[in-house]
Amino acid sequence: MAKVVVIGAGFAGHTAALYLGSRIGRMHEVTVISNRDVFGYVPSWVWVGVGHMKPEQTIFKLKPVYDRMNVKFVHASAKEIHPDVGDQYVLGEEVGSGKDVRLDYDYLIVAPGPLLNFAGTPGLGPENGFTHSICSLPHAIKTRDAYLALCDRMKKGEQVKIVIGTGHPGATCQGAAFEYIVNVHKDLVKKGLRDKADILWLSNEPALGDFGVNGVQIKRNGIVQKSDEFIKAVFNDHGIRYQVQTGVTKVEEGKIHWQNYEGDEGTTDFDFSMLIPQFKGQPFKYIGKDGSDISAKLTNPAGFVLVDGKYGLPYPELAQTPEAWPAQYQNPTYKNVFAAGIAFAPPGPISKPFTNKNNLAIAPAPPRTGMVSGVIGRVVALNVADLITKGEMTHSERMTDMVAACIASMGDSLWDGNAVVIVMHPVVPDRKKFNNEFGRDLFTSHLEMGVSGAWMKFMLHHTFIWKFKALPGWTLIPE
Amino acid sequence: MEFSPAEKFWMNFKLYQLWRFIVLNIKILVVVGKSKRS
Numbered sequence: 200m201a202k203v204v205v206i207g208a209g210f211a212g213h214t215a216a217l218y219l220g221s222r223i224g225r226m227h228e229v230t231v232i233s234n235r236d237v238f239g240y241v242p243s244w245v246w247v248g249v250g251h252m253k254p255e256q257t258i259f260k261l262k263p264v265y266d267r268m269n270v271k272f273v274h275a276s277a278k279e280i281h282p283d284v285g286d287q288y289v290l291g292e293e294v295g296s297g298k299d300v301r302l303d304y305d306y307l308i309v310a311p312g313p314l315l316n317f318a319g320t321p322g323l324g325p326e327n328g329f330t331h332s333i334c335s336l337p338h339a340i341k342t343r344d345a346y347l348a349l350c351d352r353m354k355k356g357e358q359v360k361i362v363i364g365t366g367h368p369g370a371t372c373q374g375a376a377f378e379y380i381v382n383v384h385k386d387l388v389k390k391g392l393r394d395k396a397d398i399l400w401l402s403n404e405p406a407l408g409d410f411g412v413n414g415v416q417i418k419r420n421g422i423v424q425k426s427d428e429f430i431k432a433v434f435n436d437h438g439i440r441y442q443v444q445t446g447v448t449k450v451e452e453g454k455i456h457w458q459n460y461e462g463d464e465g466t467t468d469f470d471f472s473m474l475i476p477q478f479k480g481q482p483f484k485y486i487g488k489d490g491s492d493i494s495a496k497l498t499n500p501a502g503f504v505l506v507d508g509k510y511g512l513p514y515p516e517l518a519q520t521p522e523a524w525p526a527q528y529q530n531p532t533y534k535n536v537f538a539a540g541i542a543f544a545p546p547g548p549i550s551k552p553f554t555n556k557n558n559l560a561i562a563p564a565p566p567r568t569g570m571v572s573g574v575i576g577r578v579v580a581l582n583v584a585d586l587i588t589k590g591e592m593t594h595s596e597r598m599t600d601m602v603a604a605c606i607a608s609m610g611d612s613l614w615d616g617n618a619v620v621i622v623m624h625p626v627v628p629d630r631k632k633f634n635n636e637f638g639r640d641l642f643t644s645h646l647e648m649g650v651s652g653a654w655m656k657f658m659l660h661h662t663f664i665w666k667f668k669a670l671p672g673w674t675l676i677p678e
Numbered sequence: 679m680e681f682s683p684a685e686k687f688w689m690n691f692k693l694y695q696l697w698r699f700i701v702l703n704i705k706i707l708v709v710v711g712k713s714k715r716s
Contacts, residue, residue, distance in 0.1 A: 428679040436681055604706045617689065620702055622709060643709045649689040651699035677710045 368446025618652025
């Protein structure tokens with residue numbers, strides 16, 4: 200009987216656990232270790248952050264699902280990984296009791312989600328700083344409370360400044376921040392308070408609508424449309440000011456310090472700010488048989504797990520080398536260790552990086568959340584099941600092959616809400632396969648805004664929670 | 679770029695949006711189905 204351990208129960212880890220449970224759970228031992236005993240549907244936290252959805256509507260208990268799927272659940276924080284042959288195990292600390300938990304494995308899937316590196320920007324974050332976040336449920340709840348308190352001030356006639364975007368020069372997940380800023384706009388319009396707020400989009404993207412994926416390009420009626428023009432139209436329509444090519448370097452109470460591409464340093468005042476932090480890998484200790492630190496064999500300096508990608512290529516070469524992106528997410532040194540979702544180390548950025556004259560790199564990191572996480576979780580799980588049952592892997596999917604659909608909510612009302620429907624094919628441009636400057640299939644890629652997007656976002660919330668609960672037909676719903 | 683009044687009208691015209699909802703769902707399912715999904 201083989202033992203598989205999955206660290207993490209987010210989009211990637213939970214998807215992997217469900218596929219492993221359904222494929223091999225009866226004959227083999229599949230264990231999930233997670234410091235949270237609930238699954239959180241992250242895309243809907245943007246609505247929690249404006250008070251439009253109750254937090255409990257976005258979560259459900261993991262254990263009952265895993266009990267049905269023949270998956271063991273350990274409610275503990277993983278802290279050490281011992282990958283050397285003959286003594287392979289994960290050491291965790293049980294939540295509540297603080298007792299050590301040892302989980303031996305034959306195959307390990309590392310999918311714990313990101314470390315929210317608020318410490319990377321002094322003064323950033325809701326715990327030790329002055330800004331807010333929607334990257335975890337407790338943060339989204341705190342953001343909601345602060346936002347509603349701000350609304351109360353506005354109701355009394357106060358003019359306020361709202362800044363939303365990225366809080367680090369190397370941050371990712373601009374899409375979540377975009378959703379939040381337009382939801383705040385819509386909510387303020389509905390409350391009759393929009394004229395009391397000056398709203399600014401502050402981002403490290405090279406251009407509006409870049410989203411860390413080099414933008415989205417489509418062909419409509421023979422004309423190429425780009426996401427920068429599209430998002431500019433959205434912001435102009437909503438009266439949202441924007442400042443891109445900007446890396447936030449420090450936050451003080453009511454003041455954001457930044458540098459831009461030109462190397463200019465400046466500050467922006469705020470009354471309320473939601474800035475996405477830099478993401479790093481979880482700080483697990485990787486320990487060899489002799490007790491030495493072997494992190495360098497498994498992770499890059501940011502703590503992301505090295506997999507079967509081609510690392511170290513300069514950006515111009517990487518942009519022309521789709522095969523540099525990993526296909527099976529398998530560590531090259533420890534072949535029974537896989538990484539999924541945010542946890543795997545990408546070979547480089549998707550958007551063009553930039554370093555200003557002060558040597559500050561302002562470069563969005565590649566997003567590996569949502570659909571991408573789910574797809575990788577499935578690929579990794581099916582390969583681990585293959586290795587156990589057939590002895591060889593038969594699945595692979597590079598981000599240069601992958602389709603991603605993203606519905607960016609712009610108000611949750613089914614009557615007058617709105618959303619941008621974005622389909623990217625592929626997520627990472629493949630300039631060898633697609634003969635255009637963007638490296639994308641301009642026919643299947645899609646960019647559209649309308650009320651139908653709000654309906655789709657609502658539908659996705661319910662269908663994905665259905666899927667993640669592994670209710671009948673869950674495998675038919677794409678990741 | 680600005681959205682024209684006509685574009686804004688279609689973005690909120692429910693019958694047209696119902697059509698777009700159906701089309702977009704089919705498109706996403708077809709595109710995802712045609713992608714590698716190995």
